[in-house]
Amino acid sequence: MLTVSISYTSQITPENVYDFTIDNFGDNAMPRSYVGEGDFTFSANGTSIISGPAYRRKYQWVISTMMIKADAVIFDKMFRDWDEDRSAGYAAACGIIDQTWGDPVSTNVIFLTPPVYTRLSPVDVSVNFGLQEV
Amino acid sequence: MGFLAQSTRPAVLTIGGQDFTSSFVSFNVSDTSAFKNGLLPTSGNLVLGQSPGQLEISSYSRDLFKRGTVVTLDMKNPDGTIYRHPRGYLYVISVAYSPENEQLDIALGCRIALAYLTEDVSEILPLVPISLDVARQTIQNCSASFSSNSQILYQDNQGNLVSRYLFGSNGLSLPSSEWVSILGETALSATPLQGASALPDVIKLSYSFPNGDGGLGGVDQTGRIDENRTLSRYFLTYPASTWVRKQKEICTDTDSSGKQVDIACVEPLPPIPRPIDKPSSTCGTPPPRPNRDGETGNSPSDTVPDILACNENWETKPSPQFMPANKLAIERTEYKGPSAQVSTTEVTTFGPAVEVNSQYYADVYAFCVSAYGIYCAPNGGCSFSGMESIEQVRSTTTYTYGSSNELVSTLQETFITELAVAQPFDWRSGLISGQPQDFRYLKADTMFRSQVVETTYKQSENTNLQTTTTWTSVATVNQTGIDTGNIDAMRGIKTVTERRSSTNIPLDLRPDTPNSPVTQTQEKSTEVVLFPSSYISPPTEAGPYVVDESIPVPLRVTFDARAGIVSRYEAYIKRLYQGDIRGMQISESMRPEIVSNWKPNTAFYFYDTANDALMLMQMDASTWGVTQDEALFTTSAIWIADSVGTPTVPSNLVGNSTPSEDGIGRLYGKNGAGEPVGPGPDPGPPECPDCSSGESYYEIVNVDMTLSTSAENYCNAYICFPQPEDQYPNIEFGFTFYVVGFIVGDGDVLETDRYGGLPVDYNGSLIVENATVVNPDLFSSD
Numbered sequence: 049m050l051t052v053s054i055s056y057t058s059q060i061t062p063e064n065v066y067d068f069t070i071d072n073f074g075d076n077a078m079p080r081s082y083v084g085e086g087d088f089t090f091s092a093n094g095t096s097i098i099s100g101p102a103y104r105r106k107y108q109w110v111i112s113t114m115m116i117k118a119d120a121v122i123f124d125k126m127f128r129d130w131d132e133d134r135s136a137g138y139a140a141a142c143g144i145i146d147q148t149w150g151d152p153v154s155t156n157v158i159f160l161t162p163p164v165y166t167r168l169s170p171v172d173v174s175v176n177f178g179l180q181e182v
Numbered sequence: 183m184g185f186l187a188q189s190t191r192p193a194v195l196t197i198g199g200q201d202f203t204s205s206f207v208s209f210n211v212s213d214t215s216a217f218k219n220g221l222l223p224t225s226g227n228l229v230l231g232q233s234p235g236q237l238e239i240s241s242y243s244r245d246l247f248k249r250g251t252v253v254t255l256d257m258k259n260p261d262g263t264i265y266r267h268p269r270g271y272l273y274v275i276s277v278a279y280s281p282e283n284e285q286l287d288i289a290l291g292c293r294i295a296l297a298y299l300t301e302d303v304s305e306i307l308p309l310v311p312i313s314l315d316v317a318r319q320t321i322q323n324c325s326a327s328f329s330s331n332s333q334i335l336y337q338d339n340q341g342n343l344v345s346r347y348l349f350g351s352n353g354l355s356l357p358s359s360e361w362v363s364i365l366g367e368t369a370l371s372a373t374p375l376q377g378a379s380a381l382p383d384v385i386k387l388s389y390s391f392p393n394g395d396g397g398l399g400g401v402d403q404t405g406r407i408d409e410n411r412t413l414s415r416y417f418l419t420y421p422a423s424t425w426v427r428k429q430k431e432i433c434t435d436t437d438s439s440g441k442q443v444d445i446a447c448v449e450p451l452p453p454i455p456r457p458i459d460k461p462s463s464t465c466g467t468p469p470p471r472p473n474r475d476g477e478t479g480n481s482p483s484d485t486v487p488d489i490l491a492c493n494e495n496w497e498t499k500p501s502p503q504f505m506p507a508n509k510l511a512i513e514r515t516e517y518k519g520p521s522a523q524v525s526t527t528e529v530t531t532f533g534p535a536v537e538v539n540s541q542y543y544a545d546v547y548a549f550c551v552s553a554y555g556i557y558c559a560p561n562g563g564c565s566f567s568g569m570e571s572i573e574q575v576r577s578t579t580t581y582t583y584g585s586s587n588e589l590v591s592t593l594q595e596t597f598i599t600e601l602a603v604a605q606p607f608d609w610r611s612g613l614i615s616g617q618p619q620d621f622r623y624l625k626a627d628t629m630f631r632s633q634v635v636e637t638t639y640k641q642s643e644n645t646n647l648q649t650t651t652t653w654t655s656v657a658t659v660n661q662t663g664i665d666t667g668n669i670d671a672m673r674g675i676k677t678v679t680e681r682r683s684s685t686n687i688p689l690d691l692r693p694d695t696p697n698s699p700v701t702q703t704q705e706k707s708t709e710v711v712l713f714p715s716s717y718i719s720p721p722t723e724a725g726p727y728v729v730d731e732s733i734p735v736p737l738r739v740t741f742d743a744r745a746g747i748v749s750r751y752e753a754y755i756k757r758l759y760q761g762d763i764r765g766m767q768i769s770e771s772m773r774p775e776i777v778s779n780w781k782p783n784t785a786f787y788f789y790d791t792a793n794d795a796l797m798l799m800q801m802d803a804s805t806w807g808v809t810q811d812e813a814l815f816t817t818s819a820i821w822i823a824d825s826v827g828t829p830t831v832p833s834n835l836v837g838n839s840t841p842s843e844d845g846i847g848r849l850y851g852k853n854g855a856g857e858p859v860g861p862g863p864d865p866g867p868p869e870c871p872d873c874s875s876g877e878s879y880y881e882i883v884n885v886d887m888t889l890s891t892s893a894e895n896y897c898n899a900y901i902c903f904p905q906p907e908d909q910y911p912n913i914e915f916g917f918t919f920y921v922v923g924f925i926v927g928d929g930d931v932l933e934t935d936r937y938g939g940l941p942v943d944y945n946g947s948l949i950v951e952n953a954t955v956v957n958p959d960l961f962s963s964d
Contacts, residue, residue, distance in 0.1 A: 053841030059260070067842050133837060137260040139186035141835040146859065156838045159185070182186050 050149070052079060052111065053178075054157075056142040058129040066126035068119075073148075074112030074174070080146050080153065083108050083180070107153065108160065109146070109179040120165055120173040127163055127177075134158075141182050156182045185367045185834055185868075189771040192258040193267075195228075197274070197288075198251045200379040204233040208809045209255055211269050211290060213336070213782055215346055215803035215818065217758050218734075220328025221306070221321070222782055223295035224269050226806075228253060228288040239286040240279055246286065247274045252341070253290055257772065257813065267813075268780035269806050292337040292461040297321055309335060309345055312747070313738050315468035326734030331747055332754040332769050336782050348783055349800070349822075351759055353750035356822060356875055357785035357800060361775045362829045362868040363768055364789045372788070375765035376819055381716045383726040385755055388707040389733040391744055408922055411510040417504045421540035422547030425500035425560035449797045472778060484517065498560045505569055521586040530576045535626040536568035538602045542609055542624060543568035549621055572626045574599065595671075596633040600664045603657040608664050624664075633656050634671045648681040703736045708750045711880035714758055731755055761820030766799065769816040775867045776815075785822065787870045789829045796829070798875040800833035827873025832866055889915065924949060925956040 050070045058064040073079055082108045087099040115123065128141075133140035140158040161178035168174050195206045211226025232239055239246065255270035279286050291299070297306060298321055307314075311331040314323050326347065328335050332353040335345045347353040363369045433447040510532040510962050518525035536543045547564055554562030572755040576597040584590040601624050607614055611621040634653040641647065653676050656662050667673075717725030733751050737744045766788060770776065771919040776784075784801045799819035806815045891913060924931075930953030935941055940948065949955070 055839040055841035057837045057839040059836050065839060067839075069841065130837065133260070134188075135190060135192075136262075137188055137190050137192065138836050139188045139259070140833045141186060141838040143838040143840045145841050154840065156835050 051145075051147050052109065053145040054142050054145075055144075056126050056130050056140075059133045059138050059140065060136065061129060064125075064129055066117070066122070066129070068123060069125070070111060070113045072113055074114075074176075077110075078148055079109045079111045080107055080148060081110070083087060107146075107155065107157075107181040109118075109144070109157065109178070112174065112176045114172055114174055116170065116171055117173050120175055123175060124163060125163070130159060131162075138160070144179065158182060185364075187368055187771045187829055188371060188834075189370075189812040189814050191772055191808065193808055193813070194256040194258065194264065196254045197247060202230060202236070204240070205230040205236050205284060206810070207231045208807070209267075210805070210807045211272065212805040213803055216782065217762060218329055218755075219325055220330075220334060221297075221325040222334050223298055224272065224292040224337065225275075225295045226269075227288050228290055230286040230288065232284050238381075240281070240284065241277075241286075242279055244277055244279075246277050246279075247288065249276065250296070253288070255808065257777070257808075259348070259774070265678045265777065267808065268339055268777050269804070271337070271339045271341045279510055293341070293343060294335065294337055305343065306335065309343065311345075312735055314735065315738075318735070323735060324687045329754075330733045330735045330737070332750040334782060338781075344781070346781065346783070347750075348754060354753050356798065356877060357783070359785050359787045359798060359870065359873070360779075361773065361784070361786045362539065362789065362831075362870050363770055363786055363799075364791060364829060364831055364868055366791050367831050368770060368773070368868060369788070370771065370814065371767075371816075372769075372790075373767045374812075375767055376763050379763060380727060381713050381763055382729040382759060383711070383713055383716055385710040385712060385731050385759065385959070386707055386728055386757060387710055387731050387733070387748075387752060388705055389737060389748055389751070390703040390705045391737040391739075392703055406517040407911065408515040408517075410513045412513075414509040414511075416507055416509070416535070418507045418534065420503040420505050420547075420566050421536060421544040422503075422551075422566075423544070424501055424503045424547075425498050425555075427496050427558065427560065428499050430497050474535065483606075498557070503566065505534075507534045507537075507569070508571060510571075519581060520583050523583060523587065523589075524581055526581070527579045528576065531574045532571050534569050534576045535599075535601065538572070538574055538599050538626065539604055541606060542601060542604060545606065545610060546623070548662055568626070570626075574602075575594070576594060591636065591638040594633075594635040594637075594855075595631055597629045598632045599626060600624070600628045600630055600669075603632070603655070603661070603664060603669070605661055605663040607670060630655070630657075631671045640749075641886050642682075645682050645684045648683070650679040650681070652679075671949045708748065708752065709882050710756050711882060712756060729759070745936070753771040757822065758820070761800065764797075764821035766817050766819050766821070767812060767816060772813045772815060773867060775894050786819075787825060787827075787873055788819065788828060789870075792834075794828075796825040796827055796870070796873060798825050805827040823875040823877050825870075826875050827870050829868055829870040829873065831868045834867070886921075887917070924953075926953040930954065 050073075051069050052067045055065070055066070055067045080109070081151070089097050089099075091097055130140050130142060141158055144153075144155060144157045146153040157179040159177060160180040163175050163177040166174040193203065193206060193209070195202045195209075207229040209226070211224055213224050214222045232241055237246075251274040253274060256264045257267050257270075258264055269292075272292055272454050273296060275291045275295070277286060277288050277291040297303060301321050303319060303321050303324050305620070306321070307319060310324050310327040311333055312327045314327055324449055332348055333345055334348050335343060337345050349355075350357050363372075365372050377511040431447040433445060434442050435445045437443050440825050473518055511529045512528075512532075514528045514530075515524055516526045517523065546567055549558070551562045554564060556562070577594065578597075578756045579592055579594040581589060582591045602953075609622045609624055611619055613619070632655045636651045638649045640645070653671040653674050655669050655674040656666065656669045657664060657674075661673050662669075717727070719725060733748070737747055739747065768788065771889035776786075782801065782804070786799055786801065788797050788799045789795070798821075800822050801817040802820050803818040804815050805817075807813070892912075926949060930950050932944060932950060934948065940946060
């Protein structure tokens, strides 16, 4: 099963431990991609020159998923706890395990874009958010 | 694992003790670079916005906060604890309201920035490590004094002035790293400071120190007395008429016709002296009386002109007398005024008395000649009086200063001899005012005050007013002689002159500029090698590239202290040049290990992970920025040394628990959700515990060597062979140099004597017995 699992433990309220597994996605595009584009050019005499940062490219996730309203409320609470820890100066990050394709990717992420909620029905809510690998 | 540079830092702002956190918009301040600067002022600005319910900031009068109001900025740790921002204690310098964006811009500065503004060095002057001459006690020279001793002075975040060596604990040792910056992990940016500037090869360093053997020199020149003497030797013409007896010359004769004709002047035949007594009888008939030509007459009755007197053929002629004379002028200046200004000057001239009143001495001589002169001795044997040396004139000037050490008045008094103003009727015999008077001999050493000049200076109605009051003796002005009562200048003629000027026209009577308001010094130089092989030749223009530097202030310290200052400054200037060339501008977030116990020259390691390059750097010219979103700083770090080791970069992430992969929209412990794996405890900041740094040393050693030869002439039993001539000996000799070097720990090397020699007690070695010798011979080929 293709899933993306996200977890966060609040620092200000340590008893709040969040754990989500997302198994449905809004479209066929894989949620995980790379940050930035290739740096490739030619010199004055036609030599191929490749450049770029001296580190491997970071991952980013753009996720659109559907949750029941109760889960969406808890997800929002997780984001608020993360954001509150960040605003307090903590190097707050969420743990993620991506098993959507290829080998599982287990790393740490931050919320690049806050979650946006869309009411689909009295029960279901569409949740859209972006994550950036640390 | 990962590292997140968290730049978010909540801030607490107070101004004058009042909380303005809700109005806080931004805070940007910069520290001055320590590159050849001793004082490091911090300055910047603070921006406030209008917060409802807070103090109204829309003030155009620019006095909402007075200069000197304390501004504090505290930061909040994630755990809620408060700490003071490294530059979080500053003072208001000025305020300005911007109506377009309704914000108040406050210029901030530390105590040193305020001192630069007001030039008040009263709090800084007691802290300078090298004392300054009184005339040099300015804020700029205070900064130069600190940098000359390789030190800095800054204000910490509690408002205290703190001084320390710029490099290391003693100005020589390597500093210890206190935090680690890693490119790609913690450093937000890293760029070189100098770009592609050329690297100098050698620094020629010059320094000055007081004249004499290590004398400290005076605090200033107060009490100094200067005396200049000028001695002149010359000839003068004695003023009296003097005579000399000279033999007559015959320049005419009569020809055969009895006519007088001119002939070349010839000296006549020596006259035949007349016998003392005419003989009354002779034995026998006396010979005919000889005539002028030596011919004899036939009878005693022939008339032969007698040589009547011994002055026959002599005449009296005037002949001036040239007498040797000496004149001595003494100029004495005393510096007892405020700031070692001139307090008094005195000029005294000694010379022949005859120069004071030549007419008097001419009359004295003529009187003697008239009494004792005869035809054969026309000068009468009279002596040439008046050639003795007397005090001819003395001038004394006194300077008076006001409360601001400005010149307010001068008083000049001139004394001359009474003989100088004596008139002929004072000494000649005759009827003077109806009374008979014998010839009166006057004294040459009686002085009186002939002139007094008082000059006052003040400002009146934006102009400079100079008032000169002159009192002159009547004997000098009206030539009334010396017997007219009190001839002192103060009882004489008084004139007053006022001069008003609105420009800086030099004053008439200015005091001498303070002679040596600063210590007299001499200069020496030394060389500091930076990069011994950074160029190739040819072309010859490629190097060496020599930069001239100098220690800014004279080293008014003892001889032993001077050597330490110079060696520290050599290391100081070398590290500044090398460090600036290889420096990096690095931006970082305000991590706790950086901001705690911060100082302007905090050392840190910088690690480039991609190139495995580790360097020991030192913070300099840091810029601090705090806004509502972030708190960062950028430092123009000085390179100190290349280092070895690999820093550790622990993860600083929190809250990153590992998902259990079966929790679907659940909180842990609820609805059967699995337990995520919690994150580990924060292992701490990046460190480099096993890292070490090295430094290269280059020294120029000048060895002065001399060689002399002599050719001796060997003698045997005091019989010496003559020296051969034109000898051209061939002398061949060779030199072998060797240098042995040791690297030892601190304190394992003894000092040489002040001239670089080895004391006898050291048995030829400067290494102490328990030294840890790292390399016994640096230049060994083994």
